[in-house]
Structure formats: C-alpha cells, structure tokens
Amino acid sequence: MEPLDARTIPDLVRAGAAHYRHREAVVDGDVRLTYADLGAEVTRCAEALAARGVAKGDRVALWAPNGWRWIVAALGIVSAGGVLVPLNTRFKGPEAAYILARSGARLLLVDDGFLGNRYVAALAEAATETPTPDLTDIVPFAEWDRFMAVGKAVDAVVYPDDLSDLFFTSGTTGRPKGAMITHSQTTQLYVTWSDLAQLREGDRYLLINPCFHTFGYKAGVIACLLRGATIVPQAVFDVPTSLELVQREKITVLPGPPTLYTSMLDHPARSAYDLSTLRVAITGATTVPVVMIERLRAELALETVLTAYGLTESCGTATMCRPDDDPVTVSTTCGAAVPGVEVRVDEASGEVLIRGYNIMRGYFNDPAATADTIDPDGWLHTGDVGVLDERGYLRITDRLKDMFIVGGFNAYPAEIEQVIARHPAVAEVAVIGVPDERMGEVARAFVVSRGPVQADALAAYCKERLANYKQPRSFVFVDALPRNASGKVLKTTLRRA
Template sequence: MEPLDARTIPDLVRAGAAHHREREAVVDGDVRLTYADLGAEVTRCAEALAARGIAKGDRVALWAPNGWRWIVAALGIVSAGGVLVPLNTRFKGPEAAYILARSGARLLLVDDGFLGNRYVAGLAEAAAETPTPALTDIVPFAEWDRFMAVGKDVDAVVYPDDLSDLFFTSGTTGRPKGAMLTHRQSTELYVAWSELARLREGDRYLLVNPCFNTFGYKAGVIACLLRGATIVPQAVFDVPTTLELVRRERITVLPGPPTLYTSMLDHPERNDHDLSSLRVAVTGATTVPVVMIERLRAELALETVLTAYGLTESCGTATMCRPDDDPLTVATTCGAAVPGVEVRVDGTSGEVLVRGYNVMRGYFDDPAATADAIDAEGWLHTGDVGVLDERGYLRITDRLKDMFIVGGFNAYPAEIEQVIARHPAVAEVAVVGVPDERLGEVARAFVVPRAGSAFDPADLAAYCKDRLANYKLPRSFVPVEALPRNASGKVLKTTLRSR
C-alpha cells in the first residue's frame, strides 16, 4: 500500500516504513528517526499500551509539547486501537481534569514538569472538584523507557471509520466539547490539503503549530506521513530558535499563524540566517495583512503562500487558497472549498455552513450539542460569519457572538481588524464593542504596535476614516504589548471587553 492510499493511521505508519525506510521521518534535537525507526517505535508504543490494558475504543490522553515522543505516543495510541485525546500544554489542573473526565480517558501520557508545569500535581489538586474516575494509569515521560520496555501483542483491528481522536474545542463560547473524528477523515482530508499546499516527498517541515490542535497534528504529522516529508518539531515558539532551525535543517515548509511570520520578518537577527530553503507557508486567521503576504514572497522568496479555513469540527480544514492565487486573494479570503467538501453562506452575509466527509461524527457523549451543530441535512453550523464571492472563495467577516450593534447597524470586528491590520505600524489588532450612551455600542481597537513603530491613535483614526463607514470606526485605540489569548491561542475578546 502506498502511504497516500492508507485510510487508517496504523496503515499509514506501516506504509511509510515500507516506502520511505531510510528517509528521515522525525528530527528532534539529537534524535533522528528514519521512517523505519518511526514504524518500529510506534509498534513498541502500541504494544506497551496493550500491556497496560488499553483496548479498542479506549480513550488515552496525551499532555506534552511538540516532540518525537508526542508523535510516537499519538501514533502508538491509535495503532493500539485507542482514541487520542490531546491536552493543551497551557492547561491548568482543572482545565485538564475537565477534559479527562468528559472523555473518560483511561490512561494519561504526560511530560510532567514541562516549562516548570506540575501537571500531575495540578490534577491531584483539582480532583476534589473534578474527579476523573476512569483515569487509572498515568505514565510520565520521565518513565518512558520503562513504559516502552513491557509490551504485548495488539489484538485490535482498526478500520477507516473507527474513531481516531477526540479534539476538544477551545471553549471560547462555553465548556469544551470533544469532536469525534475518524481515521478516514484524517487521512483523506490531508491528502487534499497536502496536495494544495504542494507538500512533497523530501520536504522538511518545521512543526511549530502545537500538536494538541488539529492544525499541528493533522496538517503537520499526518500530512508529512502521507507525503514522505521530514517532521522537525519545535516545542516552544521562539524566533531565534525558529530561524536557526530553518537554517540548520534546511526547512522547506513552515505553516503557522500570521504572528509567526511577522515576528520572523521583523526580527533583527533575520538576515543573519540563511532562510533560502523556505518554499511553502500556510496560514489562517480572520485578519491577514496583504503586506505580510507580499513580504513573504518578496523578502523570503517563497513559492507558495496560502491561507486556509477550518475548525476542529471540520477536521481542521474546510477551504484553502490555491497555489497560484494572488496576494490580495490570499490575504482577504480563505480560499474555496477543498475537493469533496461543500461550503455555503446563510444569506448574502451570514453564518458559514460546511458539509462533507470532513464533518465530525458529533460531539462525544453530547447528542444535544451535536444536534445544535449539525442539522438534519448534514450541514455543520460553524458560528462564523462570512461571504462567498463569485468564484466560491470564502471571506470570514466574524464570529456571530462577536458582532455588536452601533446605532442600529451591525458591526463585525473582523472586518474592522482587517483594515487596521494593513496599517504599516500595526503588528496585531483586536476589536471589541464597548457601551456607548448615544449609539448603544461602539468599536474599541486594542493594538500591538509593530516593532520600531510609534503608536499614533490620531494617525490610525485618520487611516480608518478613509476606509470604513462611520459607524464602524473605532472610537478609541488602546496600545497593548500583547493580546490576551486562551490556551489554544485564540484572542480572548471577553478579557478585552472587561478592560
């Protein structure tokens, strides 16, 4: 079987070991695993889990940063027939305990002590308020070798439509919910993703996006295995380290959020590193400055710069730009639906709906929330607001919950953010609605100034006045060193409103 034909993740690992035996699969510091090595380590991990009593359908949680052990553990879990439950490394004890309890995870693999975090102690402290009765086994990475030394044959047979993972939503609109995703969805969707991204055999992919979200795991680990690329995981984003890894490992593919690229482009040490190997960048956000896309192509000479759109419930991807799209299209749209997926907008400008093989099976153990999210015709209601142009390209204008009303007019923060983000002095921006006696609500913009630029509210106001209707204009601009984000990296608008 060719890797691209595999429709279960265990088959994908085996196919990679057979077809790319001596090619590097994972490079993490001094650890360099060929595809044959990776296949052997994944088999050992699956057998070690079987020896611990993990059977088909059991949920196994993984709480660790990007690294070779994360990759081996995740692939080992699903190869044992288990269901992977990733945990965000920024979580505190109560947050992790909630997901462990909701998922019914039986075993936890954890890099206890990462960045000084006492993960296991935090769970113990949270136990009184959030007990995790199903969790009977915790394996710290410090005991990795001992864990891997004891194994038994894996009896589980894994099929394409079996559950492979439960990725929990970020919880910006309430308690996190576990999206049920299958082996077939993960493999089939990222064949399409990797083709549109022009990922190819022999590429070297710097995995900065956290593996605990779908962008990191599926568009990273799974996509690389499908194409025979080398994964270079980075545990913590740090610009000098990223620049050095690109130079040393001759990185060709570097997906990430817009802030990753702006940080690299503006870093004073950028020109001290040879970044000429870079070829592909894939990003996604409601606000992507056109100037950033232009700079990536002009200053780093990237061949392919794409934006994409998706959410956990759509297995991470629903739309993508195409490789020959111009910078304006890449910056102002999320591209068109990937093959086999339908996207429509409710009305001229309304909620974005997605239907296709990539839509989750539902929320784990939550039929009411599932019914709210997926209608009788199979359309996933995303909660995002957008418009489709004549080409079928999607532009996200906002989240339904973030809209505010100014004197009777609907104002969408993302639309305002997109304008402000194009100002040369702005690195990042977030807009919220705040109370106003006369108009009900008005816009307030929180701005992270670009390095080396002066913050000038009057200049920003004038810039917006030339580009936005009066009711959309921010009445105030607030400088901040950084935008507050939740554990998944999403901007916390509720925190900004409270200021």
C-alpha cells in the same frame, strides 16, 4: 500499500515505514528517526499501551509539547486501537481535569515538568472539584523507557470508520466538547491538504504549530507521513531558535499563524541566517495583511503562500487558497472549499455552513450539542459570519459566537467569564477580543465589582486558572454592563468603548 492510499493511521505508519524506509521522518535535537525507525517505535508504543490494558475504543490522553515522543505516543495510541485525546500544554489543572473527565480517558501520557508545569500535581489539586474516576494510569515521560520496555501483542483491528481522536473545542457555553473524527476522515482530507499545499517527498517541515491542535497534528504530522516529509518539531516558539532550525535543517515548509511570520520577518538578526531553502508557508483564517504576503514572497522568495480555514469539527480544514492565487486573494480570503466539501452562507444570518465527508461524527456523549451544531441536512453551523465571492472564495467577516483568536489559538469569552465570575469581588463580567499588534487579538474583561479589587489581583487570579492565551491583558471596571431589553450583554457596545 502506498501511504497516500492508507485509510487508517496505523496503515499509514506501516506504509510509510515500507515506502520511505530510509528517509528521515522525525528530527528532534539529537534524535533522528527514519521512517523505518518511526514505524518500529510506534509499534513498541502500541504494544506498551496494550500491556497497560488499552483496548480498542479506549480514550488515551496526551499532555506534552511538540517532540518526537508526542509523535510516537499519538501514533502509538491510535495503532493500539485507542482514541487520542490531546491536551493543551497551557492548560491549568481544572481545565485538563474537565477534559479527562468528559472524555473518560483511562490513561494519560504526560511530560510532567515541561516549562516548570507540574501537571500531575495540578490534576491532583483539581480532583476535589473535578474528579477523573476513569483515569486509572498515568505515565510520565520521565518513565518513557520503562514504559516502552514492557509490551504485548496488539489485538485490536482498526478500521477506516473507527474513531481516531477527540480534539476538544469550546463553544458559547464555555464547556469544551470533544469532536469525534475517524481515521478515514483524517487521512482522506490531508491527502487533499498536502496536495494543495504542494507538500513533497523530501520536504523538511518545521512543526511549530502545537500538536494538541489539528493544525499541528493533522496538517503537520499526518500530512508529512502521507508525503514522506521530515518533521522537525519545535516545543516552544522562539524566533532565534526557529531561524537557526530553518538554517541548520534546511527547512522548506513553514506553516503557522501570521504572528509567526511577522516575528521572523521583523527579527533584527534575520539577515544573519540562511533561509533560502524555505519554499511554502501556510497560515490560518485570521486577518492577514497583504504586505505580509508580499514580504514573504519578496524577502524570503517563497514559491507558495496560502491561507486556509477550518474548525476542529471539520477535521481542521474546509477551504484553502490555491498555489497560484495572488497576494490579495491570499490575504483577504480563506480560499475555496476543498474537493468533496461544500461551503455556503446562510442568506438570513450570514453564517458560514459546511457539509462533506470531513464533518465530525458529533460531539462525544453530547447529542444535544451535536444537534445544535449539525442540522438534519448535514450542514455544520460554524458560528462564523462570512461572504462568498463569485469564485466561491470565502471571506470571514465576523463571529456569531464571539470567539476570538489569540496568536492562532481560539479563545472563548464564556469560558473566561466563568472563571473570572468566581472571584468573590466580581459581580458581573463580560469578555471581548480586542486588537493586538503581536497576537492579533487578546482578551479584555469588563468587570462590575462587588467589593474592592485591583486589576493586578484579577490578573493573578486568572493566571492560576487559565491558559496564558485566555488570560485578559486588560481589565476595565464599569458600574454596569450594557444590556438589551432581554438582558443580553451588548458586546458590540463594549467593542466600541
């Protein structure tokens, strides 16, 4: 089987091991795995999980940064017949515990201690408020060799329509929900994505986008496996490290949010590095300055610079620019619908709707939320407002759900508001996204206090309970929140404040 013909991820791993056998698959520091090596490691991991009792359909969580172990673990989970549940490395204990409980994950693979974060201890502390009764096994990466040493044959047979992963995404209620995606949805969509991105065999892909996000896992790991590209994971974004990796590993493909490119373009030491191998850049649907696209092409001589748009619920992708699109099109639109997918804009509300084979099977164990999001005709209601031009190219103009994007990560006001509202000195709170030169947008909290409280105290409170990208960068104390006649907070008024 050719990798591009695979319709399950285990088949993709096996096809890659056979077809690209001696080509490098993963380069992570001193660890260099060929496609044959990767296939063998994934098989060992699947067998180790089977020995731990993981059976078909079991949810297995992965809480770790980009790295060769994350890749092996993720592919091992689905090869054992399990369902991958990635956790954001920035999560605090209560945030992770909620997803573990909601997904019913029975095993957790975790890089405990990453950047000083004691993930296991944080879960234990959160257990009193958010118990995780289904979680019966935790495997720290520090015990990786011992874990991998004990295995048994995998009995599970994986089919294209089986669930492959649950990526959790928040909504207006602030309660994360697991989007159910199958093996065939992922493999089919990223054959198309990798074609439009002009990903080629032998490409070397710097994987900075976090693997716990669909942009990192699906447009990164899966796309590379389909095309025989080399994955070079970077655990923490640091401009000098990225520049050094581009030079040393002769990186050709560099996807990421706009902040990644502007940080690299503006770094004072950029000229000291040889970046001549770079060929392709792909960024998300946040606002992209035309001048940035022009600089990427002029200063780095990139052949292809694309933007794309999608949601976790659409398997990460719905629209993409085409390789020959001009800089204005790339910077002002998200491209047109990918083949096999429909995009339209509701005439009344302006909401962007998506329909196609890439739409999730629903939210895990949440039929009510599923029915609110996918209508009877199969259209996914995105909550984004946009317009389509005469070519069918999409431009996002607003967000119905008030979500904003911080350095490439979705932040949901309701979730942040719930945390701040628990502070004993807070009577009411409303959160909005405000422009930020470096991160694109950051959170600002408008607070009605019920007692003496300082912004520093609220910032410290949030730091203990929220991932850093969700933490408000500013607090504005007000006597009352603006509301309409029905009592709804007028966030449009707050944005003008």
